[in-house]
Amino acid sequence: MDATAFEDLAEKTLESLFDAIDDAIGDDADVDLENGILTVELEDGRQYVINKHAPNQQIWLSSPISGAAHYGYDEAAGAWISTRSSDSLLDVLSTEMSQIAGTPVRLD
Structure with missing residues (x-):
């Protein structure tokens, strides 16, 4: 996927989320x-950060429940799949x- 297609897909994904x-x-x-960073701050202070990482063409997740993970887009599955x-x-x-x-x- 080229850089423009990644940016469009990642931005649409973040907006949808x-x-x-x-x-x-x-x-x-x-x-x-x-600015391409989705934050979700829970009432108890825990926080999610979900952002696009253009150099690797991934979406990165920092979760207070499951920790950190990176997701690449799998065109065959039509989904962002964990690396x-x-x-x-x-x-x-x-x-x-x-x-x-x-x-x-x-959320789908």
């Missing part, structure tokens, strides 16, 4: 997207947001 997370747990968290496992970014975030909300949350 912002909207979905804000809708799902916005009453229990401060959700902000600025260390077969987990998708959306599945990880859906699971964790469900734990936070106390109700099922699907």
Whole structure:
């Protein structure tokens, strides 16, 4: 994927995540997207940081629940997949947001 396609896809992904997370747990968290960095600060002070990393064409996640992970886009799967496992970014975030909300949350 060329740099422009990566930037477009990563930005759309972050915007989509912002909207979905804000809708799902916005009453229990401060959700902000600025300059390609999505932050989710929970009421207890824990914080998620999700950002694009252009040099590696990845989305990076820092989670207070699962820790740090990097996700590359898998065109065949049509998803951002962890570089260390077969987990998708959306599945990880859906699971964790469900734990936070106390109700099922699907971000896809």
